[in-house]
Amino acid sequence: MSGFKQLVFSGVQPTGNLHLGNYLGAIKKFVALQESNDCIYCVVDLHSLTAQLVHDDLVAQTRSITAAFLASGIDPKKHIVFNQSRVMQHAELAWIFNCVARIGWMNRMTQFKDKAGKDRENASLGLLAYPSLMAADILVYRATHVPVGDDQKQHLELTRDIAQKFNNDFSARIASLGVGVPMQIGDETVNGFFPITEPVIGGPAARIMSLRDGSKKMSKSDPSDLSRINLTDDADTISKKIRKAKTDPDALPGEVAGLEGRPEAENLVGIYAGLADMTKEAVLAEFGGRQFSDFKPALADLAVEKLAPVAGEMRRISADTAYIDAVLRDGGERAGTKAEATMKTVREIIGLLDN
Numbered sequence: 197m198s199g200f201k202q203l204v205f206s207g208v209q210p211t212g213n214l215h216l217g218n219y220l221g222a223i224k225k226f227v228a229l230q231e232s233n234d235c236i237y238c239v240v241d242l243h244s245l246t247a248q249l250v251h252d253d254l255v256a257q258t259r260s261i262t263a264a265f266l267a268s269g270i271d272p273k274k275h276i277v278f279n280q281s282r283v284m285q286h287a288e289l290a291w292i293f294n295c296v297a298r299i300g301w302m303n304r305m306t307q308f309k310d311k312a313g314k315d316r317e318n319a320s321l322g323l324l325a326y327p328s329l330m331a332a333d334i335l336v337y338r339a340t341h342v343p344v345g346d347d348q349k350q351h352l353e354l355t356r357d358i359a360q361k362f363n364n365d366f367s368a369r370i371a372s373l374g375v376g377v378p379m380q381i382g383d384e385t386v387n388g389f390f391p392i393t394e395p396v397i398g399g400p401a402a403r404i405m406s407l408r409d410g411s412k413k414m415s416k417s418d419p420s421d422l423s424r425i426n427l428t429d430d431a432d433t434i435s436k437k438i439r440k441a442k443t444d445p446d447a448l449p450g451e452v453a454g455l456e457g458r459p460e461a462e463n464l465v466g467i468y469a470g471l472a473d474m475t476k477e478a479v480l481a482e483f484g485g486r487q488f489s490d491f492k493p494a495l496a497d498l499a500v501e502k503l504a505p506v507a508g509e510m511r512r513i514s515a516d517t518a519y520i521d522a523v524l525r526d527g528g529e530r531a532g533t534k535a536e537a538t539m540k541t542v543r544e545i546i547g548l549l550d551n
């Protein structure tokens with residue numbers, strides 16, 4: 197139970213092509229959630245600077261992710277679609293969260309460790325502080341629910357830790373200003389300014405793996421294009437990639453337990469389930485006992501059927517950059533008004549002179 201108004205927020209970085217993992221793990225959920233929630237969906241361009249500071253095509257990438265949102269069915273009039281850098285309050289709150297969060301918390305993030313590699317001293321400060329900006333993205337709207345793929349789980353746990361520490365550190369100020377909202381923490385009801393956000397992760401497609409290696413997640417940065425299906429791939433490319441996807445020699449099992457120790461088989465079944473809105477159990481009830489030579493063409497047909505319309509819409513919308521920019525401008529204005537309302541109170545809670 198929480199007194200916060202239910203609000204969905206999520207973000208996608210404008211780096212590289214969107215792939216099937218982004219689509220099934222995140223964007224498809226964004227579309228489903230907009231039916232019965234207020235939603236804010238953001239192209240997080242400031243985050244992308246942590247991977248690469250100098251871009252040739254950041255504007256084009258930002259528009260392309262926006263086109264993917266719109267092509268997938270996100271309604272920018274009922275909800276809010278914008279790019280992060282337009283709303284400077286994200287960066288302002290991130291700075292405050294940099295002072296709330298501890299270096300040890302950031303050092304424990306597996307994505308930081310993976311991305312920084314061996315030469316951690318030489319990683320940018322932005323890469324270390326990445327989760328703090330992510331927490332700010334969410335909490336500047338006091339969002340309660342965040343749909344993401346499984347790889348973002350640790351970042352969302354950190355967002356909860358930051359919210360909780362802010363609420364604790366400033367509990368007296370929050371109480372004296374009367375800006376706390378009641379929420380349940382364990383058995384206790386406490387007043388806090390920031391909600392303890394719920395991740396929305398799960399379903400058969402929360403973690404889509406590489407088509408070449410079932411132990412690695414499907415990723416924009418994998419050097420092999422055969423490892424992923426891009427949202428912009430045409431039907432022939434999608435079919436070829438599925439045909440070439442790594443598998444094992446056995447037939448599909450009749451039950452989910454039989455996928456244990458068969459990561460490539462599990463991944464393809466998960467992809468089918470995600471695309472068809474089925475459970476893995478239901479997919480295996482249909483395909484159990486069949487060989488991959490049967491299953492792969494069915495999967496390819498389904499993937500083409502579901503993705504081709506999105507790719508077509510993306511191409512159509514991408515051609516109209518004036519429309520995309522107008523969506524982002526309008527979304528940025530509406531997001532900015534909400535973010536500023538939060539920041540006014542945050543400045544007051546902290547004691548920053550703002551008159």
Ligand code: TYM
Binds near residue numbers: 222
């Ligand atoms: P990003 O841009 O890497 O990915 C966008 C979304 O796609 C999901 N995803 C996957 N899901 C399933 N299987 C996969 N192989 C796969 N690969 C990616 C990601 O989990 C994500 O949901 N840090 C975020 C962006 C971000 C954000 C936020 C998200 C910034 N601020 C605030 C939510 C709320 C990221 O790098 O996502």
